Amino acid sequence: MYERSDWAPRIASLTRRVAMCAATLVTCGAFAQTPVEYDFNRDIRPLLSGKCFHCHGPDAAGREADLRLDDRDEAIDYGVIVPGEPDGGELIFRVTTDDPDLRMPPKGDPLTAEQVAKLRAWIRDGAPYEAHWAYQPPKLKTQPAVQDRSWPSSELDYFVLDRLERAGLEPAPKAKPAVLLRRLYLDLIGLPPSVEEVQEFEAEPTPENYEAHIERLLRSKRFGEKWATGWLDLARYADSNGYQHDDLRTMWPYRDWVIEALNNDMPFDQFTIEQLAGDLLLNPTRSQLIATGFNRNVPTNFAGGSKVDEVRANVLHDRVATTGAVWLGLTLECAQCHDHKFDAISQQEYYQFYAYFNKAIPEFAQRGDAMFRKHFIGRDVMVYASEEDRQKGAELELEIEREEKLIAALGESAGPVSEDVGEEVRILDFERPDPFKQHKATRAVTTSLVEESPSGTGRVAARVEAAAVTETKGYFGTGYSFPATDLSDSSELTFWIKTDIASRFSVQVYNGRRIASVYAFSTENLAPNQWTKIVAPVADFVTPKWSPGAVDWKRIQKIQIIAHSSGPYDGKHITLDDFVGVVSSERAKRLKRIAQLRVEIAAMQTPSMAMQDDESPSQAHIMIRGDYTSPGDPVDVGVLGSLHPLDPDLPPNRLGLAKWLVDDANPLTPRVVVNRIWSEVFGRGIVSTPEDFGMQGEAPSHPQLLDWLAVQFVEQDWSMKRLLKVILLSSTYQQSSSASDEKISRDPQNELYSRGPRFRLPAELVRDNLLAVSGLLSDKLGGPVVYPVQPFGVWKEILGADVNRYPTSQGADRYRRGIYTVWRRGNPYPSMVNFDAPERTVCTTKRDRSNSPLQALTLLNDPVYVEMATKLAGEIEGWTGNDREKMTRAFRTVVSRKPEERELEILMDLLKDQGSWFAVTQTLLNLDETITKS
């Protein structure tokens, strides 16, 4: 912890304080004469929050000297602030003194003279506190009066122009039609316009045509592909688990759901509800279940030694933090170990949020002590990988229906196969020597011997004893190994068991070394030490999740019996006899056929994870210091007291939470969402800390504009497309992005929007855009992930993973949009990493935009980009016209606008010198303008 001086020596230092203050009085007075402008929310609160709240804020446990400065009454009661008298309380002295033992803050930079002056002015004015701006509902302010009334074309322009005029800046002229159209295309669909589209627009660049383009692009299927990227960063969507092994998972149906929802302009409130709680809706559709994949995207640690409870706690913490960042713009995770240091979020409230997620079925489980047999549990939605498979699956479903009808026609009851239906009995060949030699008892030393046979056949019986077992836990198993046996015409397996272990048991059949299928039964209600016949219908065997594929009943190589309970097994035994396969009635055969069909269907499908609440969830507790092994008081679900109230009629589950988040009264969510959309268009949010609208976040650059957008958004039924249209129709958006050096120096980050947005495209769009202009882009929408060419051997390094061969895609799948590229957390696609694609290990609210030599190397040398340049060069050669005409068209293909004369000269010289269109296309594909939205 920080070392700090205490506020306690206040009295002792009083004399000195007075003396020192007298000495600085002149300075103080000098400040007093200049009117100091301050705004509580812009200047004072961030100062107090940044410098003081860590020790003197909302966190009671971490509070020093029992002083809090986030609450006016308490600060005044304490005497540290005396309203109206800057030197009446200790505050100003403490932040200005030179005495290192007394100076606040004890670590870090002292306050600047300007900050102190503002603080003094504020105290002199009575030290009025205001609620933090983001916690107050957005209000529609009157449109500011501006001088240049001809410029605004949308209401939002007034807010922008007002700031510009006050700063003495003029807006930039409107962008040239070709530049504007390309910008519009990149913003709406992430792909450039064709040369023809640009030429048409240049011929008639009317507002009507501009708006018509917006309308058309908003309807394009490509819209969702572009806008999903940012959301997938938030949803930490990836195709692998992360951590050890980093195995692949199937979550792309969720990605497709996002694309489709965006294409359909699903209102953001519905978009929220389906993702957070689609499973809790009445009769949820398949699509609504897939939507809940949002919360199954969390990385999961499958390491052999990882503890199920710990991993689950980490997964749930991630869900709380992500919900906070995505919907509230709040850093809830700061309250995991203690009350939030800056915002009014108590640790209790943190765990109330946690409790919503704690109701879900635990994330994953392991079987007994089989630590490498961890697997996901919870709801799966089965998805087909391709349209072909979907059709084939539908045919198989029809066959199942036919079989079921035939069974019904047999006139027998539809109950389970009973043990007296066996007509034809085939004894399995267990007469090989040492049937138990390869048993897989984990630890027990076992012996086997032939015993009396309950059915009197005396064929094979065996006794397994666990002698001298010292383990106190773990599973205990025994089994038969035998040469591959064809059990495909058996409809049941039967055997006799005698044991003194009361447990659930599994019969596991193996293909090779892998468990292929499992049948569970229990001896818990059986009398111990008596022979019992178990009939295991083949149709009731289930393929475990971790099994690589469907069971092959023609080649069963081992049968193993496993007890599930914890030991000790000292002296316990399992005795088995007469393990046989049974070919039985027509009905049983048909049932088996149905089971096989279901297995075939399952083999074509992949489970994609979705949310499901547990019928009897465990009680959530506060975790002391955030440690899952230190449960504190129990907590139930609940929301943040400092925000709008929770409607008591809402269900106490994720659905209630989701509806609370998108309640029209929520001051945060609409602001957070419009800020994110704005930031994707302008490259910077009105609040530049999109993840933090709390006390420590940056204040909005245009608070009224933010509120105006937020109010519009909710009034327009949370429609993201309508919001976008409003933004794109504005004069602010349509400005040229070129600027004078003076303007660049006065508004370096374009925080005032004194020019149009100009910034490098994100990783996926760099790829998409170049694929499009080179003519290689595949327009296939959605479906399983693809594996475009990447440097050889990158996946080979992944130890212990299920897949370490990179299955490079063939054909059109090599040229799909970047959003479809497999996203492996421990080993992401190298060329996208070079363009700042995140690992997606946590919710990412803002990507970096670096500018590095590695990017140059990627575009110049990555075989993927070389192929694009080659393809475009080939196209150009086939065009009609002379070289100069071809060059102009090539230039326009890549950056839309016409080349300037000088630009054309440079390129023509290059063509002449190198004699190769490839050199030209490489040059064009590497231009700053090509990978930039200008």
Next chain:
Amino acid sequence: MNNVSPMRGQHNRRDLLRRGTLGIGSLALSQLLSRDLQANTAEPSSPKLHHAPRAKHVIFLHMVGGPSQMDTFDPKPALDKWDGQSLPAELTHGQKFAFITPEARVIKSPYAFKPRGRSGVVMSELFPHLANVADDLTVIRSMKTNEINHASGELFLHSGHGRMGRPTFGAWTSYGLGTENENLPAYVVLKDGLPVAGAPIWGSGFLPSNHQGVEFRGGKTPIHFLRNPERTTVTERRAVVDAIKELNGQAYEHYRDPEIETRISQYELAFRMQTSVPDLVDLSSEPEHILRQYGLSDAQGAGSGLSFARNCLQARRLVEEGVRFVQVFAKGWDHHADIYTALPRSVRNVDKACAALIQDLKQRGMLDDTLVIWGGEFGRTPMVQEHNAGTGELTAPGRDHHKECFSIWMAGGGVKGGLTYGTTDEFGFGIVENPVHVHDFHATCLHLLGIDHELLTHRHQGRDYRLTDVHGHVVHDIFA
């Protein structure tokens, strides 16, 4: 810095790397990499040094899997007596183990331990070469971590946090200190296999992405996409880069966007890197005696020991060129089974090269300001593991993961030589004196680099994050 280097010719060529040919080349690469104003307004809270540094560079040799402290640097004669018995229950009560149970029996170390050098630093007989540099080592026997699994343990060792998403030690170092050579990354990763947690353990987390470790692979193209496409000549490439430069220059005239200037210089740098980086990693320029010192008969051969030796030599060359932080991963230290066959092999793979690295740095006068660190993400249990955790099959004895104590060593960079710090109990199970938690380790290393670990912060999600979270004490006792 190095008058003894017989590679003057190489140096001249490589000096090109340091000198930018454009005016902008004088900017630090880390700045060039992050000129986008939107993304990177946040510079370190205190970009300057907080105090005089003892070290300017770090070479971190991570033995992936977790070496056994009882068999390497922390002799436990009492284990001979306890061999075959369970540890006292009060010791193991409430402890987490990855695969064994608390009752698992103790297994002694078969190795002889001896004091080495004038200082008498004790190490096991497995390290004949390292023994020669014992007087340069500070062995810490009292390291402690929070995690018992590889991925989370690696993440904890490198980022002070057991889950993904935080910046790593090297990233913080790059962020805090920048680079000495604008033509090379500040943070380079060399590995002979992929650590379990993959890229996140050299990631930049929420720091600007230019601070993430850049992987240098083996072979002639250590960086992806370094080589020209087939059939592209150097002349053609030069012409293309020139055309790009001119056209970007035209765009700059129009937009006046500083990003365009940066991009122009990045293309120049990329072009230079295409020759300078392969030169830099080409060990054939090293003289015979240096190669032999590291245990390399030639610059090419394969094999895991050879990869590690090459990475050590490479690390020295990178540091020589001004790279701030070189992270080396050595695979093969996860000895769950058959430890007494596997451990000597793992040590053999690194012993000679580690000693050579220290001697080599020393003879060039570089050891004083280069901090060399050797260690794993955790230690191993005094108790035996005798079954395969996956299949349950019996195995030859090994040791399980252990977080309560483990041994590392450091050399150079302002740490004392010939020191052994911290004491563990008679079993090598827990710490009895001078614990050094991973947070303390980070605080200490940053201190050596001239950084106060409480002041090197980055505002993210409203909080000023540090490598040491809210923990960390500088272990002054090990400073020279």
